Amino acid sequence: xxxxxxxxxxxxxxxxxxxxxxxxxxxEIGHSLLKRKxxxxxxxxxxxxxxxxxxxxxxxxxxQIAAFSLAEVSYAVGGDIGYQVQESAKQxxxxxxxxxxxxxxxxxxxxESYTEDSINDFGLTGLGKGGQQVQRCRxxxxxxxxxxxxxxxxxxxxxxxxxxxKVVNRRVNAIEHVIIPRTENTIKYINSELDExxxxxxYRLKKVSNKKQRDVAAADLEIQASREREAQxxxxxxxxxxxxxxxxxxxxxEDTDVIF
Amino acid sequence: xxxxxxxxxxxxxxxxxxxxxxxxxxxxxxxxxTDPPEAQRxxxxxxxxxxxxxxxxxxxxxxxxxxxxxxxxxNQHIAERIRYIVDSYSEAFPAVLEIPSKDxxxxxxxxxxxxxxRRLFGE
Numbered sequence: 001x002x003x004x005x006x007x008x009x010x011x012x013x014x015x016x017x018x019x020x021x022x023x024x025x026x027x028e029i030g031h032s033l034l035k036r037k038x039x040x041x042x043x044x045x046x047x048x049x050x051x052x053x054x055x056x057x058x059x060x061x062x063x064q065i066a067a068f069s070l071a072e073v074s075y076a077v078g079g080d081i082g083y084q085v086q087e088s089a090k091q092x093x094x095x096x097x098x099x100x101x102x103x104x105x106x107x108x109x110x111x112e113s114y115t116e117d118s119i120n121d122f123g124l125t126g127l128g129k130g131g132q133q134v135q136r137c138r139x140x141x142x143x144x145x146x147x148x149x150x151x152x153x154x155x156x157x158x159x160x161x162x163x164x165x166k167v168v169n170r171r172v173n174a175i176e177h178v179i180i181p182r183t184e185n186t187i188k189y190i191n192s193e194l195d196e197x198x199x200x201x202x203y204r205l206k207k208v209s210n211k212k213q214r215d216v217a218a219a220d221l222e223i224q225a226s227r228e229r230e231a232q233x234x235x236x237x238x239x240x241x242x243x244x245x246x247x248x249x250x251x252x253x254e255d256t257d258v259i260f
Numbered sequence: 261x262x263x264x265x266x267x268x269x270x271x272x273x274x275x276x277x278x279x280x281x282x283x284x285x286x287x288x289x290x291x292x293x294t295d296p297p298e299a300q301r302x303x304x305x306x307x308x309x310x311x312x313x314x315x316x317x318x319x320x321x322x323x324x325x326x327x328x329x330x331x332x333x334x335n336q337h338i339a340e341r342i343r344y345i346v347d348s349y350s351e352a353f354p355a356v357l358e359i360p361s362k363d364x365x366x367x368x369x370x371x372x373x374x375x376x377x378r379r380l381f382g383e
Contacts, residue, residue, distance in 0.1 A: 049377050052374070052377060053377065059359065060365070063360045064360070064365075066284055067280060067361075070283060070362075081283065085283045085287060086282065086283070089286045089291025089292070090291070090292075090293050091293075092289060092291060092302070093290075095272060096330045109352070109353075115289060137287055138287045142289065145290060148273075151357060152330070152355040156353065158373065159355070159373075
């Protein structure tokens with residue numbers, strides 16, 4: 001495991017140990033935050049998925065009703081109005097406005113439908129007959145389109161959330177399975193190296209102190225030896241003083257001339 | 261945020277559908293024709309004679325070239341004809357929505373988004 005994850009290329013110093021510890025702490029905090037974000041998003045995602053499922057079913061029903069009302073129109077008008085409608089479409093009366101909603105830092109768009117009441121391209125449609133049906137059909141379809149817009153915003157949110165959740169989960173996993181073990185490995189490595197250094201240092205100090213002790217002992221011996229010699233000398237010196245044949249420096253013998 | 265700019269001026273819906281669906285949706289007032297020259301409609305009527313390449317082209321135009329479209333509605337049986345494009349389309353904007361048509365009842369199994377939903381929940 002540790003071999004697969006590896007460690008970071010750092011020098012095993014106390015400073016980088018501190019850095020790594022900070023990094024590990026940061027990674028742990030980041031991991032828990034991201035995990036929570038992912039959970040919040042997933043909750044939202046499930047909610048949206050459920051609503052999409054419902055909305056899709058609702059859409060099926062609504063579109064069926066709308067299609068039926070269109071059939072009523074064709075029956076009442078007594079002909080195909082498709083061509084006329086297509087040609088008279090000029091300006092969109094039904095428009096959407098995009099808003100955004102913030103879910104744990106992710107902006108989800110939300111479409112809101114609104115109608116421009118001043119625009120009416122189909123004033124003449126159904127003028128001859130079936131005007132009422134046309135009117136009803138328009139209302140039915142407008143409601144259907146509202147459902148569709150709602151569904152579209154759910155679906156967009158779904159796509160975006162899906163993407164974001166994937167990214168967040170990838171990050172969570174990367175931190176959990178790569179960054180944290182690697183940092184822990186690095187810390188372990190630095191610790192072991194530092195311990196090794198400590199042991200080396202200790203051994204060296206021991207060696208040094210041993211050497212010092214030896215030196216001191218040797219010096220002591222020397223001093224003692226020299227003292228003993230001194231004592232010996234003094235002893236012999238004292239004995240010498242008694243001897244009468246010591247030369248009398250102040251005596252009457254001639255000093256030898258000193259020639260430079 | 262960049263995302264806000266991307267959908268700020270998307271305010272129209274576009275349709276690719278059979279005649280009835282398009283007529284109905286146009287009656288609801290979603291039809292829009294841009295100012296000439298280069299007047300562009302935001303709807304395409306597809307019948308049995310329409311080539312697949314025309315549908316593809318319209319799909320590409322609505323999803324990629326035009327940036328004022330928020331939602332693209334496409335009849336499911338038409339989406340079925342260009343399924344490979346619809347399935348590979350994964351952008352958030354515009355949202356592609358498969359809708360049922362009069363002659364073709366809605367089949368949730370074929371919907372590209374519902375398929376993803378199913379796959380995610382392992383059903």
